[in-house]
Amino acid sequence: MTAPETTTTVRGSCLCGKIQFEMNLAKENNCLCFCNSCRKITGSVGMANSWCKHEDLKFLTPPSLMSVYEDKSPDSGGTIHRGFCGTCGSTMISENRKLFPGHWIVPVGALEFDPLTTGWRPGQEFYCKRKMPWFQTPDDTVKYHELFQRDNGNA
Ligand SMILES: [Zn+2]
Ligand SMILES: [Zn+2]
Numbered sequence: 001m002t003a004p005e006t007t008t009t010v011r012g013s014c015l016c017g018k019i020q021f022e023m024n025l026a027k028e029n030n031c032l033c034f035c036n037s038c039r040k041i042t043g044s045v046g047m048a049n050s051w052c053k054h055e056d057l058k059f060l061t062p063p064s065l066m067s068v069y070e071d072k073s074p075d076s077g078g079t080i081h082r083g084f085c086g087t088c089g090s091t092m093i094s095e096n097r098k099l100f101p102g103h104w105i106v107p108v109g110a111l112e113f114d115p116l117t118t119g120w121r122p123g124q125e126f127y128c129k130r131k132m133p134w135f136q137t138p139d140d141t142v143k144y145h146e147l148f149q150r151d152n153g154n155a
Contacts, residue, residue, distance in 0.1 A: 008024070010111050013110060014088055014090035014110065015088040016090075018061065018085055019059075020059075021057055022060055023056055024057070025111070030048070031051075031124040032141070034131040046135070047107060049105050053102055057104045065085075066083040066085065075130075076096075092110060093106050093107075122141050125142070126146065127147065128144060
């Protein structure tokens with residue numbers, strides 16, 4: 001977790017719009033994760049996330065509208081409280097209270113910006129050992145074999 005230098009405010013929502021929020025997005029706080037839990041929860045090859053401190057995210061709809069699944073299966077151990085929309089099923093805001101206390105983890109697909117013009121780029125990649133070999137990502141990301149653990153063991 002690096003201290004954000006510059007942040008932009010961006011809105012986010014689920015597919016049906018029942019859950020809406022606004023977050024201060026810092027360029028440094030973007031990652032990709034290919035762990036089993038992130039693949040399962042998205043039904044995809046991995047998950048792209050931004051994170052922020054609790055005070056940098058404001059729910060525009062009551063937070064209680066977000067359903068939460070207690071995911072006790074993450075590769076990293078511990079529990080991730082994974083938010084989702086009970087109406088449309090969109091993956092929403094999650095939280096890892098043990099590893100990242102006081103932070104929200106937000107799926108980039110929920111954010112309302114133009115993918116072609118946004119400056120959003122991942123800085124780190126986690127669980128690269130589960131990344132499909134054909135899935136291309138930028139050369140300049142920090143790639144961890146697991147969570148904060150590099151291939152060479154010199155995390
Ligand atoms: Zn929804
Ligand atoms: Zn993950």
